[in-house]
Amino acid sequence: MIAGLRELHARVARAWAVSGALVCFLAFSAPALAGTGLPTPWQIDFQTPASPVMEAIYSFHAFLTILSAAITLFVMVLLGICIFRFNERANPVPSKTTHHTALEIVWTVIPAIILIVIFVPSLRILFDQLEIPKSDLTVKATGTAQWTWTYTYPDQGGFSFDSNMLQDNERKPGQPRLLAVDNEMVVPVNKVVRVQVTAEGIIHAFAMPSFGLKLDAIPGRLNETWFKATREGIFYGQCSELCGRNHAFMPIAIRVVSEREFTAWVEEAKKKFAAAPDPAAVVVAEAAR
Numbered sequence: 465m466i467a468g469l470r471e472l473h474a475r476v477a478r479a480w481a482v483s484g485a486l487v488c489f490l491a492f493s494a495p496a497l498a499g500t501g502l503p504t505p506w507q508i509d510f511q512t513p514a515s516p517v518m519e520a521i522y523s524f525h526a527f528l529t530i531l532s533a534a535i536t537l538f539v540m541v542l543l544g545i546c547i548f549r550f551n552e553r554a555n556p557v558p559s560k561t562t563h564h565t566a567l568e569i570v571w572t573v574i575p576a577i578i579l580i581v582i583f584v585p586s587l588r589i590l591f592d593q594l595e596i597p598k599s600d601l602t603v604k605a606t607g608t609a610q611w612t613w614t615y616t617y618p619d620q621g622g623f624s625f626d627s628n629m630l631q632d633n634e635r636k637p638g639q640p641r642l643l644a645v646d647n648e649m650v651v652p653v654n655k656v657v658r659v660q661v662t663a664e665g666i667i668h669a670f671a672m673p674s675f676g677l678k679l680d681a682i683p684g685r686l687n688e689t690w691f692k693a694t695r696e697g698i699f700y701g702q703c704s705e706l707c708g709r710n711h712a713f714m715p716i717a718i719r720v721v722s723e724r725e726f727t728a729w730v731e732e733a734k735k736k737f738a739a740a741p742d743p744a745a746v747v748v749a750e751a752a753r
Contacts, residue, residue, distance in 0.1 A: 607668030
């Protein structure tokens with residue numbers, strides 16, 4: 465019987481070793497599997513961060529993953545000790561100890577310290593997300609009842625335009641399906657962008673994973689968030705609120721360019737999307753300054 469228990473213990477140990485190696489492989493290979501600006505097949509990690517807030521979220525997530533794995537491993541070791549060392553055969557005369565002051569203090573203080581260690585950085589990230597710094601640009605994103613996004617640039621003359629998902633026959637080579645749009649939101653790199661989010665008729669949610677953005681778009685209410693893109697490129701997101709039959713066809717595309725390219729785009733966009741500016745948007749932008 466003892467030989468059988470030893471064989472079982474050896475098999476369990478080998479199984480845990482293989483599982484641990486697999487977890488480590490997946491953890492360290494995750495950055496290579498994560499996409500930049502859009503999801504990639506078999507992705508098991510966040511998209512590559514492209515803003516200071518998302519970089520903080522990414523680091524905090526990695527820290528929590530390691531901490532959770534360490535706690536899980538510790539508990540499994542304790543369970544293993546209890547199973548193999550304190551079973552009836554190995555320990556026929558059990559201890560009758562009911563209290564241990566030092567042990568009770570330890571298992572109360574250590575979890576409290578762990579919670580504090582988690583609480584402090586999470587609170588800092590929340591503060592960074594909610595505290596909007598002085599912005600260089602304001603963009604108003606409106607989710608419409610037609611399951612599209614309308615972008616308004618109130619401090620660039622107030623022009624606005626609709627952003628619609630490209631159909632399969634409209635996409636160019638390299639444009640992702642269900643994510644590419646006809647008109648992207650364009651912002652300059654390394655500039656603080658204030659995003660005002662609202663909706664018309666239906667509740668939506670403005671989400672951009674690479675920037676760490678997710679904010680509800682509610683009719684009659686103006687919510688605000690911000691981001692500072694640290695790299696150029698096109699970044700994709702989607703509406704993250706179940707908003708009706710076309711919820712899956714409401715992508716968000718943000719094109720990050722240099723400041724010179726952005727200035728040229730603004731001049732071109734003023735002509736392309738020439739229309740009467742939205743007075744409400746202009747007033748809100750002026751009040752937010």
